[in-house]
Amino acid sequence: MDQNQIEAIVQAVLAELKKKEASQPTSTASLTPAATASGSNKTDAVIIDLPDPTTPEFRNAVGVENPMDPEGLLNLKSTTPARIGAGRAGPRPRTKSWLLFQADHGVTQDAIYGEVKQEILDQFGLFTVQTQVKDKAEYLLRPDLGRLLTPEAKMLIDQKCVKKPQVQIVVGDGLSAAAINNNLPQIFPVIKQGLEAANISMGTPFFIKFARVGVINDVNTVIGADVVVILIGERPGLGVADAMSAYMGWRPGPGKTDAQRDVICMITNNGGLNPLEAGAFVVELIRKILKYQASGVELKLKTSEETPEHPPSDVL
Amino acid sequence: MLLRTKLFGKTYEFGSIKELLAKANEEKSGDRQAGIAAESVTERVAAKFVLSELPLRALYENPAVPYEDDEVTRVIIDQVNLTIYNEIKDWTVGELREWIMKDTTTPQMIRRVSNGLTAEMVAAVTKLMSNMDLIYGASKVRVTAHCANTIGLPGTLASRNQPNHPTDSVEGIRATIYEGLSYGSGDSVIGINPVDDSLGSVMRLLDMTYDVIQKWEIPTQNCLLAHVTTQMEAMKRGSPVGMVFQSLAGSQKGNESFGVNVGMLDEAYEMAKKYAWTAGPNYMYFETGQGSELSADAHHGADQLVMEARCYGLAKRYHPFQVNTVVGFIGPEYLYDSVQITRAGLEDHFMGKLYGIPMGVDACYTNHAKATQNDIENLAVLLTSAGCNYFMGVPLGDDVMLSYQCTSFHDAASLRQLLGLRPLPEFEAWMENLGLMKDGKLTEKAGDASFFLQK
Known part of the structure; x- marks a missing residue:
């Protein structure tokens, strides 16, 4: 097909579109004469330049037309x-x-369905390993595979990581890449400096692709840390797509569940716990877990033995 | 026992009824995760062929979990009407499907046969149904119940006003109740999922919802979807409970993971009859959902449709006012996408109705499932055609506490106006009286929460 033929087809299509447009009583159609075949500049008079409707100002606007009590x-x-x-x-x-x-x-x-940015991982020198999950669809379908590392991953971790540190930090994409992209640059330095200041040894951090929280059990079969922390993307809520959670456990290993873990959740600059503050909480919680040598339900029991809580106010 | 067929020259054989049922199930990611799904589409159809020839008595005699081992099985078997069962036990599953569809089979006849069925029979016939079969079959069965008002009457569609709030703010929840009422949502129940399950929190919200109901003389019931033991304690202390709620699973072990058992539910039911402020005689509200047994490792190798049907068998024991599946809540590892969520929603509603319980549906999805609001609107239209008793009502479908999306206050009004349905009769009269509704349509005053600031 030569250039002239293509041009002819384009003109024919444009003319057809013009005809259709002219037959509809829309305001844009009346702005230009319908018959011009040039196809250019017909909507010059329409200028749409919208403010961001996701700001609080717009979200808080009332849409009821004649409220009884505005x-x-x-x-x-x-x-x-x-x-x-x-x-x-x-x-x-x-x-x-x-x-x-x-x-x-x-x-x-x-x-x-987004990806964690390589430059964010590079910024903190994180190398990448993968769970037994092959792709995003399998990640959603098979939570069990997201809790297990591949043999290659274990080998790489074994080669690159310091063994038996007090604390091992890992980062996982989880259900939100944006959670890592947006929060890691703020939370990671706070945790690192906080642990240094408290004289707590930190292992070699790394990134796990297609990770579920339970992967820390498998990680610790190689590392042997006292505490493993995973910074992971939460399932996005409507309008809050970048919330991160920090799950941690005392000596994780096969068979350990959420009941034996502690979590700081909803870490985000968008209406949650801001990542700088969250980093400080993570360090505090690590210190507590190290002190009591327990996490999750067991940690609650141990701390309540020491400082009995006030009886709940609803007991009449 | 021999369970075998040929299909396109190839032989397919199934080792047990449980395996046959699992392989005859429509595609569900949860069954695949459990390793019990058919390995190919033709194997699935082969299983359906064999299942269609299975007599109902084989299902009665082979429950998914043995009678001796599981109290849910005992509830299901013990409540079967043996006279009716004896009439139908030699029917095949395929014959049961055709009998339900026949024009000569009346709703009354189906309601009677319900009492001769077990969960495994209900699930089995569902596996032979197309989606339109499920819609048409369910539409033939009307199950009504009465608490403070009457649910399930032909020509009605109810809406649960679900005013959840991320911190249980009394003011925030009340504001959402007003919004919902102004759209005609709240006739099924004003039902809150509290964040804080403690007694004090639950009693505070029971008081508030009861006050709203009293002040505006709303013909409806209130309910706090806390653990059943918390509601029992609240009743003992004199809290105004309209209905008693609990989530159910289809096996004893599954219910243990929810912290309940049959004895406890029996006790809750007796307490509701004794303490609820509503007229009754139906006082219970249950929620279920395919996959919850597998997630608690309590499925006993059975597929998620069979386990779901068993929930309805258990629910039936308590003559509930309403039961709904929360169909897309559990996530993509059980129901992967809109195709599976839609199918499951239609199946659950049909099974509930066939079993004789007043069934509604929480048509919903989470953000990691392959589904959108459009898919849930589609499902709601299909289910309304099927005669679904009620849906959830949430501001624009966004539940800010449970972090999932379901049907909205707008959807309740739209489905009614679209398909010529009305709110529950007592509630419609109340709305007409306030001037919020006329001839089945919202008036100019409707859709404005500030209407309820007058008093």
Whole structure:
């Protein structure tokens, strides 16, 4: 096909589109004469330049058209992050609130199917190993495989890592790459410096691709640390796609469960615990686990034996 | 026992009824994770062929977990009406499917046969159904119940007002209740999932919801979806409980993972009859969902559809006001995508209705499942056609406490207006009286939470 033929087809298609447009009573159609075949500049008069609808200012806007008590409705809305006061178009949501919902869901999908950036890992000298999971689909389908390292991974860890440190830090992508990309640069230095200042030895940190929390059991069969911490991406919530959790356990090993772990969750600059502060909490929790030589339920029991808590206020 | 067929010249043989049932199940990631799914599509269909010829008595005699080992099995077997069972025990599963579909089979006839069925029969016939079979079959069965109002009547669709809040703020929850009521959500129940399961927290929210109901004279019931023992303690202390809630699993071991057993549920049911402020006689609310047994390693090698049907068998013992599957909540390792979630939603609703319980559905998904709000809206339309008793109502479908998405307040109103359905009759009268609804449609005043700031 030569250039002229292509040009002819393009013109024919454009002319067809013009015809269709002209037959619809839209405002854009009336801006330009329908018959021009050039296809250029017909929508010059339309300028759309939107502010970011995900800012609190827009999120807090009320969509009810004639509320009985406008001020009261704003007050009601301020009591909950739930999407109330959104208004309606017949029985359906209004356009803006529906699109905002889709944006908030979209950002979770991008986080789950995104990748942790290599430059972030390089910044902290993290090498990469992989669990027995092959790809993202298998990661979602087989949590059990995300808790096991491949033999190659174990060999690499064995070659590169200091053994039997007090604390081993690992980073896992989990269900949100954005959690690692956005929070690691802030939380990691705080943990590292905090451990140094407390004279706690830290092993050689690394990154685990397709990781579930339980992989720390397998990691510790090679490392033999007293405490293993995994910084991992949480399942994204609507509109909050970059929350990280820090799970940790005293001497993890095969068979250990969440009941034997402690966690600091919802680490994010977007409406959660900010990563700098979270780093300090992680160090505090590590010190406590080392002191009591226990984590999870057992740690709770040991600490409550020492300092009995006040009886719960609901006991009448 | 010999369970064998040829398909395209190839022989397929199945070692046990449990294996046959698992391999006849529609594709579910949870069955695959458990290592019990059919290895090919043709093997699945071969299993369906064999299953279609299986007499019902073989299912009665081979429950997924032995009678001696499991109290859920005992509940299911012990409540079978033997006169009815004897009439149908020689039917094959394929015949049961056709009998349900026949125009000469009336809703009353199905309700009667329900009492001769076991969970394994209910699950087995479901495996032979297409999606439209499930919709059509369920639509023939109406199961009504009464607590403070009446659920499940033909021509009605109810909505649970689910006003959850990430920190259980009384003001925040009340604000969402107002929002939902203004859209006509709350006739099934005003039901809160509390973050803080402690007695004080639960009693505080029971008081608040009861106050709203009293102040506005709303013909509905309140419920706090805390552990059943917490609700029992609250009742003992005089808290206004409208309905008693518990999550159920399909095996004794599964229920142990929820911290409940049949004895405890019996006691809760007796207490509800004694202490609930509502009229009854149906006082219980249960939630279920395919995959919960596997996640607790309590599936006994059975597939997730069979285990789900067993939940309904257990629920039936307590004559519940409402039961719903939380169909997409558990995640993609059990129901991978919208195809599987849709199928499971239709299956669960059908099974509940066939078993004779007032079934609703929490049509929902998590952000790591391959599903979107569009898929859940599709499922809600299908289920409404199937005669589903109720859905969840959450502001724009976004539950800010449970971090999942389900149907919205808007969806309740839309489904009613789309398919010509009404809220529960007592509730509709209440809305008409307030001027929030007229002739089955929302009025200008509706959809405005500040309406409820007048009093």
